[in-house]
Amino acid sequence: xxxxxxxxxxxxxxxxxxxxxxxxxxxxxxxxxxxxxxxxxxxxxxxxxxxxxxxxxxxxxxxxxxxxxxxxxxxxxxxxxxxxxxxxxxxxxxxxxxxxxxxxxxxxxxxxxxxxxxxxxxxxxxxxxxxxxxxxxxxxxxxxxxxxxxxxxxxxxxxxxxxxxxxxxxxxxxxxxxxxxxxxxxxxxxxxxxxxxxxxxxxxxxxxxxxxxxxxxxxxxxxxxxxxxxxxxxxxxxxxxxxxxxxxxxxxxxxxxxxxxxxxxxxxxxxxxxxxxxxxxxxxxxxxxxxx
Numbered sequence: 001x002x003x004x005x006x007x008x009x010x011x012x013x014x015x016x017x018x019x020x021x022x023x024x025x026x027x028x029x030x031x032x033x034x035x036x037x038x039x040x041x042x043x044x045x046x047x048x049x050x051x052x053x054x055x056x057x058x059x060x061x062x063x064x065x066x067x068x069x070x071x072x073x074x075x076x077x078x079x080x081x082x083x084x085x086x087x088x089x090x091x092x093x094x095x096x097x098x099x100x101x102x103x104x105x106x107x108x109x110x111x112x113x114x115x116x117x118x119x120x121x122x123x124x125x126x127x128x129x130x131x132x133x134x135x136x137x138x139x140x141x142x143x144x145x146x147x148x149x150x151x152x153x154x155x156x157x158x159x160x161x162x163x164x165x166x167x168x169x170x171x172x173x174x175x176x177x178x179x180x181x182x183x184x185x186x187x188x189x190x191x192x193x194x195x196x197x198x199x200x201x202x203x204x205x206x207x208x209x210x211x212x213x214x215x216x217x218x219x220x221x222x223x224x225x226x227x228x229x230x231x232x233x234x235x236x237x238x239x240x241x242x243x244x245x246x247x248x249x250x251x252x253x254x255x256x257x258x259x260x261x262x263x264x265x266x267x268x269x270x271x272x273x274x275x276x277x278x279x280x281x282x283x284x285x286x287x288x289x290x291x292x
Contacts, residue, residue, distance in 0.1 A: 020208075027166045030173035035183040038176075047133040048178040055177040059130045064120040137180050145189045148175035153199070153214065161221070162203060162213040165194055231272035239266045247292045254289060258282050262289045 004016050021028075030053065037048045037055045047058035056065065104112075117123070137144065152171035156163050169190045176186045194200065194210060201218045203211040244266050248259055265273045265286075277283045 024166060027170040027173070030170045031183045031187075034173040034176045034181070034186060037178060038180065038182045041134060041178075041180050045131045045134050047130075047135075050174070050177040053174045057130065058133060059126075061120045061122060064117060064122050067116065067120070141181060141185060144179045144181055145176075145185060148172050148179060148181065148186065149189060149193055151175045157214055157217060161217055162211055164206075165190070165210045165212065168194070168212065228272060232270055234271045235269060236271045241267060247289055251285075251289050251292075254285060255282065258286050258289070261286050265290050 004018065005013055006016055007013050033054060037050075040046045040057065041048055048055050049058050114124075139147075149172055152168060152175050155171055156167060160167075169187065172186050172190050173183060176183070194202070194212065199215050201213050201215055203213060205211070244263060248254065248262060254262070261275050261277075265275055275283075275286065277286070
């Protein structure tokens with residue numbers, strides 16, 4: 001819980017600037033899960049298994065996990081029937097299905113949980129046996145950290161061309177779940193990678209955060225720009241204007257803007273033509289006409 005008020009150095013009070021807190025909420029959540037997984041491994045000797053961006057305790061029945069995830073089931077039921085449930089639709093369903101909270105004492109809550117677990121043959125004895133499952137790590141912590149960083153960069157490269165330092169930190173935190181690595185170790189290693197890795201290109205600071213890209217990505221983009229420059233200086237034998245007119249006469253569904261784009265792409269000079277269009281403006285129809 002964050003109280004939106006704080007005392008300044010001069011003794012006056014003011015509201016907290018929460019924009020940075022909001023911007024870091026996904027990274028903060030990943031750090032919390034990474035540290036929780038680490039503490040469960042160290043203190044309880046539990047075996048942790050990463051599942052996408054969260055983790056599960058090995059040995060807990062999947063059916064029991066679903067039973068305890070009743071809020072998730074309520075939300076999924078609310079959006080059932082939607083072909084593609086957007087993040088906004090899920091957020092609305094979360095609010096609409098949220099039940100009123102009632103106070104339950106801790107002893108009563110523990111009693112309910114034990115009774116709920118009995119049909120799944122999950123007893124205190126089972127829990128005790130889970131605390132003996134984790135095996136010692138064969139790799140050093142440095143090797144495990146490097147593995148997490150490599151996987152994180154691989155995921156980021158598949159998602160975007162450039163990213164913030166907090167994007168990298170979040171992905172590394174997610175990869176550290178189940179590797180016996182604390183969030184502090186992960187944070188320190190990410191700082192070292194950003195500062196010294198030859199595989200990263202630092203693009204500058206935007207809104208207080210370093211923007212990064214992979215060296216391979218930067219090289220690929222430079223190659224593409226070099227090819228663009230070469231194509232811009234080359235001429236080619238354009239399509240005959242009469243051929244374009246015949247296609248446009250046949251494709252009566254094209255708007256005037258689409259027709260102008262077709263003429264630009266087929267009759268313009270140079271081997272590179274650029275056409276930009278917003279979603280739903282008819283780019284696919286334009287491309288079919290150009291291909292004809």
